[in-house]
Amino acid sequence: AQSVSQHNHHVILSEAASLELGCNYSYGGTVNLFWYVQYPGQHLQLLLKYFSGDPLVKGIKGFEAEFIKSKFSFNLRKPSVQWSDTAEYFCAVTSYNQGGKLIFGQGTELSVKP
Amino acid sequence: EAGVTQFPSHSVIEKGQTVTLRCDPISGHDNLYWYRRVMGKEIKFLLHFVKESKQDESGMPNNRFLAERTGGTYSTLKVQPAELEDSGVYFCASSRETGGLGTLKAFFGQGTRLTVV
Numbered sequence: 001a002q003s004v005s006q007h008n009h010h011v012i013l014s015e016a017a018s019l020e021l022g023c024n025y026s027y028g029g030t031v032n033l034f035w036y037v038q039y040p041g042q043h044l045q046l047l048l049k050y051f052s053g054d055p056l057v058k059g060i061k062g063f064e065a066e067f068i069k070s071k072f073s074f075n076l077r078k079p080s081v082q083w084s085d086t087a088e089y090f091c092a093v094t095s096y097n098q099g100g101k102l103i104f105g106q107g108t109e110l111s112v113k114p
Numbered sequence: 115e116a117g118v119t120q121f122p123s124h125s126v127i128e129k130g131q132t133v134t135l136r137c138d139p140i141s142g143h144d145n146l147y148w149y150r151r152v153m154g155k156e157i158k159f160l161l162h163f164v165k166e167s168k169q170d171e172s173g174m175p176n177n178r179f180l181a182e183r184t185g186g187t188y189s190t191l192k193v194q195p196a197e198l199e200d201s202g203v204y205f206c207a208s209s210r211e212t213g214g215l216g217t218l219k220a221f222f223g224q225g226t227r228l229t230v231v
Contacts, residue, residue: 102157
């Protein structure tokens with residue numbers, strides 16, 4: 001069965017620090033990978049996605065993620081975080097013929113100190 | 115374009131009672147998904163509707179949970195009778211595309227926080 005593991009449950013950074021959130025998945029076939037973000041009091045929003053092609057994908061608000069197939073990883077990065085990036089981040093995976101069903105990781109809560 | 119709307123935003127009920135959660139998807143979205151997040155754990159898939167039909171209900175925890183999608187529009191998720199372990203946040207999502215492309219443009223609601231005491 002597919003599963004997703006996020007390495008950090010809570011990350012605390014100061015503004016301007018660099019961010020890397022780890023995500024590993026367990027599935028042997030072709031996968032589609034996602035990072036979602038939930039800001040306080042808001043709905044889940046798509047940050048970025050990987051389906052095929054360039055393994056380095058760029059999303060909104062300066063975020064990027066790199067798909068490393070050999071490591072089954074899809075880590076999220078941002079060179080310089082802002083206070084407004086405080087939110088919970090979710091890695092998710094789906095595969096062909098899953099009907100759009102997402103398998104999520106446990107989420108990482110990011111707190112950015114001003 | 116209006117987003118996915120969920121009602122209520124919060125619900126506190128006693129063990130043994132019944133609760134009905136509602137999800138209004140974006141108009142024209144045939145695909146509707148329910149997910150649940152129990153405190154401290156991952157968001158888990160519950161089921162998937164395509165129009166009024168249940169496409170995949172493999173994530174439904176037990177027969178105390180009943181989901182419907184009348185006329186392929188809004189959906190309800192009823193928990194009867196509620197148990198303590200049902201507490202969590204219930205998310206709804208909708209999308210226009212089908213199959214593996216469905217997640218290309220899946221929009222989530224804000225969720226319903228259910229607390230069973």
